[in-house]
Structure formats: C-alpha cells, structure tokens
Amino acid sequence: MIPVVLATLAYGLALTLLVSRPWLRTHPKRMALALAAICALLHLPVLGISLLVVLRGVLGDLSIVTLVFLTSLFFQGPRPLLPSPRIFTLMGFAFFLLSFGLSPLHPYAWGYASAILPCLAGGLAFLLWLRGRYAFSLALLAALLGWRLHWLDSTNLWDYLLDAPLVVVALVHAVFCALPKSPFRRGKMTHPD
C-alpha cells in the first residue's frame, strides 16, 4: 500500500511539474488541484490498465530522494531545479555503469544489508546539514528512514537514494547548465543548494 501511495505522489508531482505553466505555478491552490487531478488520472484505467501501472512496470518506483526533491520543487515554485546536478550526474553514471556487469565492482550489492552505505548516507546528510544544504540532507535522511521502514518494494538502500530518471534529469540539467546561452550561466536562475 505504502509503495503505491508514494509512487502515485512521486509520479503525480513529476507530471504536475512537467505540465504546469507559470500562471498555474503562482497559484498554490490551483497547483494542489492539478496535483490531485493528475494523481487521480494516474489510477484511471485506460484499456484495462492505468498509467501508474505502466510507469511502475517500465520505470519502477522513484526513489525517496527524488520524491523529496519533487516535493521541494512543487512548493518552491519555478526557481530551483535539482541541487548539485553535477554530483548527481557523476554519481549516477558511475553507479549505473558499474552495475551493468562490465566490471568486478558491483556497488548495488552494498545497498542490501551492509552497514557501510547507510553510514555513508548518514555521514553525507550530517555534512550537508552543517553546510546548510538542508533539503539535500533531509532527502538523504528520508531515504534512510524509508529504507529501514521498507516504504518501497525494494530492500536495497540505493533504490531509496537514486533512480535512473533522476540521473537522466540531472544529466539534462548539467548539460543545460554547461551551454553558453543557458539561463543558469547568465544568473537568471539559481540552484537551491
């Protein structure tokens, strides 16, 4: 039940943010209504199958970190995107490449019952809090909490910290930031952290 609720919320937030326009984003009530409508639509069966079932079947569940970021984006309006997109892109790419089985390293295995990964995640959350990056820190802590309480179908901590759609978005954002005419480079938009 909890995984379905969280998946509905995560995909609902993502789709709401994707389809929303500035005139909608400036009205919190309209945004909330749009979110509720999209969450309901996610469960509407079309030809016997709902969009949520297709998304969960093809993409899987989004991570808790993604859910926290989406929530943060939803409440903060159009200003921030992902915190530290370059770090996410690098981490994500290294992680997924190593998981493809082409090297002896298999970092995904560390996410099951090892104490190392939760300690690293907690340590990173600690450092981020000290540096004032509270949203990022809270996202990591929520992931740790969710992992321990088994909020998703997965028992692997990595699935609470990271997901492929998040890495793809981070990559697109990092590339966008690197472009000469990017609004990020001209100071029109700022990163939250």
Next chain:
Amino acid sequence: MTGMARLGFLPRAYLRRYRCLTVLPLAGIVCLTLWASWPAFFAPPPRFALSPLPASQAEKTPRLESAVINQPDPLRVHAASIAALPDGRLFAVWFGGQREGSTDVKIYAADYQNGAWSPQRVLATPAQTTADTGRFARKLGNPVAFVTPRGELWVVYVSVALGGWAASHLNLIASPDLGKNWQPARRLVTEPFLNLSTLVKGAPVFFENGDIGLPVYYEMAGKSGELLTLSPAGEVRRVTRMDHGSRSLQPIVLVETPTRAVSLLRDTDDLPPHRVWRTETTDAGLHWSPLAQTDLPNPNAALAALRLEDGRLLAVANDVESKRFRLSLLVSVDDGWHWRVLHRFEDKEAFAGRQQERGAFHALLAEDLRTLGQMPDPKAVLLNVERNLCGTGPHCIWRYGYPYLIRAADGDFHLVYTWNDGFIRHLRFNEAWLEGKS
C-alpha cells in the same frame, strides 16, 4: 538567502526562531543513521544448509521411466522446473505460448501423483501478474518452482514490460498449502537500473537461517551469474555476482559444506572453446573465485546438476559445442573440473550438421514417440513437433534442452527438459539405474 530559508517548505520564521537548536538535528541525524545501519552490525555470516540425505533405496532393479507432462496446446513450451513436495507429489512448471517471448505466453503447472501427471493448468499470466504486482507485465518467461525450508511452495518467474529478455524482472508467487491456493504475485527488486535484467533458471540452495539462495543471472550490457538471497518471507537479502563481462550465465550451485559450494555456468563467450564455466565460494556465496573452464562442452545452453552424497557431481547437459541435438547424463569425481558421459538421454549426432528431409524425420520421430511414455494423442504430438522443428521449409532439426534435475526424498532422480520445443519430458530414474551406468 540564508541557509535555513533554503528548506523552502518550512516557514522561515520558524527556522529563525529555532536556529540555536542546530545541535538537535545533528544528533537526530546520528541517531537515525545508527538505527538504520544497526541490523547490519549484528548479521551473522551466512552458512549453507546441507541437503538432507535421501532415503536409502532398497530397490535393486534399475528403473528409468518417461512421461510427457504437457498438452500439445500451446504450441511451444520451454524452461521447465520440477519440485518434490513433502507429501510425495511432484510439481512442475514451465512457460508456453505461440513462441518464446510472445505476449500469449503463460506459466503452466501440473502435479504428478500416483504415477501420472495431472492435466496442465495456468498458474500465471501477464494480466494477472500486472494486476497482482501493480506493475505492467507484457510477457512471461522462465519459472522455477521449489519448496522452501518453511514448507511453502514458491514459484519465481520472469516477466518483461518492454523489450526482450535483457529487460526482465523477477516475480514471486507463494503457496502455503503446496499448490492448492496461491498468494498474489509480487515483484522482486534486484537491479538498480529500472530493475531490469534478472532472470532465473537454476535450482535453489538453502541457508541454515532459513534464507533461500536462488541462482539467477544478469544479461544486459554484461552477462553473469548471480546468487540472489531471499528471506523466508521473500524479501531480497543480498545479491552477489559470480563474474563480470559477458561470458557466462544460468548458474547452478552445488553445496558441499556450510561454507563451500561450486557453481557451474552456461557458456556465452563468443570465443571457442565453448565449455561449461566453473567457480567456487568458500564463504557461503559472499565471494566467488574467478571463472575457469571445465572440460564439459557447452553450446551456449543451460545445464542442470546436483551433488551426490558421496561427493560426485551429476550433470545433465548438451555436451556438444554447437546446437542442442544431444542431451547427456554426466558425472564428475573432481568437483566439476572433468566430466564423463554416463548415458545419452537424447542423441541425434548422426544428423548433426545436416538438415533432415521430412520423410526421414517422420520415421525417426515415430520411433522416438514409442519411448516417451505417458503423453497426449500421438498424432497431436507429431503435428506439434513437426511445426516446431520443420517450420515451413523442407528440412527439420532436433532440439533438446533446458534440463532441470532434482533428487526427491525417496532417492529417485527427476529430470525435466524441453523436448523438441513442443513438449516437457519428465524422466525418473532410481539409484540402481544410475549405478548401472557408472
């Protein structure tokens, strides 16, 4: 903008008011981290459970029995596995449809009781898997059935939402009453990238704490065997890879002691020689030695194996380097390095390398039918096999593969495999028959 204000979704006034209490969140982070990682500090190292010794067989007469498990519809079947139930019954599962990978493929099952197989029944479909797991499943694949240490009957099977077998997921259905009632299927999350690319083929091993070690394999960018450990409740405990690269998959794990086991793997290397791969663990599957080749030829085909109580390893495999026209029983006395043929269950080597005219094929097929034992209408069997092996052309080829071998508590051996793409053949033999071949 202050750092606190970056929280965004918390009121700024609230954050300013309690800024002096920054030590509390830090203490909270430490406590949460310790709480989350606490169980891992006290996890004991895994230990394999040794298989209980089968009953000593008083029967001295060699016995080899044969039967066909499935009906001619659907046209194609594959990837059978078999489990010996505590009440003496056998339970077999396989997948079937118009062709491998088509969307009409379902998981079928049948029971063996009082010397005969029951009619096949549908155990899982893509629609049912979608409904149960809440995740879209378009087609189904390899199932493996086994009885857990708790006495539940489990079937782990493959499903795909988009793409081919490289985009597979694993699903688990459990029956607490040995097949009478089944709980809804649930998805096992085993891979990080969209949970893609875990498949199952081999028989499970068990751990002393009741965990289940399922030999699975990964085949996306790389190909490698993995040991997937499940808790008695069906949660994934850990995954360990046996190799990296793309030279092996479909492991079989053969336990020797509580910490030592040997694994044999199908060869997928492009380069010859094509041999079964071997690796071993001395810490109950946490780490595996580098792969090494055995002397057992392998045409990129699955094999089955088990360990006898005297230490010998028994395997059923296509012991050729190309095609699957032969299926043999083999034995190894040196822990899987060297193999000797004991018996050929199927052998069409005389026709290897050349396609066969339909007329000659019919004659040989009719001869084979006489040895099959219990089976559906022979005419339907002939028609089905011809459609599978000859297609629309004038020539036909033979195919036997995907063996799955177990030993029941009464000491009998049970082998199931795909017989000419259209049927699941069950062979049952006793110790006297095996020793007669040794």
